[in-house]
Amino acid sequence: MKTLTCDLCEATAQGETFEEWMKALMPHYMQAHADVMKGKADLTPEEQKAQQQKWMIENKARFDAA
Numbered sequence: 213m214k215t216l217t218c219d220l221c222e223a224t225a226q227g228e229t230f231e232e233w234m235k236a237l238m239p240h241y242m243q244a245h246a247d248v249m250k251g252k253a254d255l256t257p258e259e260q261k262a263q264q265q266k267w268m269i270e271n272k273a274r275f276d277a278a
């Protein structure tokens with residue numbers, strides 16, 4: 213089980229795998245960083261997908277290093 217902070221604040225989430233960690237972090241993200249999610253609504257689907265992939269790569273690297 214790994215504990216990793218949110219990429220935007222000091223809140224933490226736990227998970228055995230990166231997918232579990234992401235799932236555990238999601239409710240916090242929706243609540244605490246709703247403005248960030250909302251900001252992405254203006255992007256095209258391609259841009260949203262690209263940003264999502266970038267987020268996954270960056271945070272997977274953080275998770276693996278934890």
Ligand SMILES: [Zn+2]
Nearest residue numbers: 218220221223
């Ligand atoms: Zn956060």
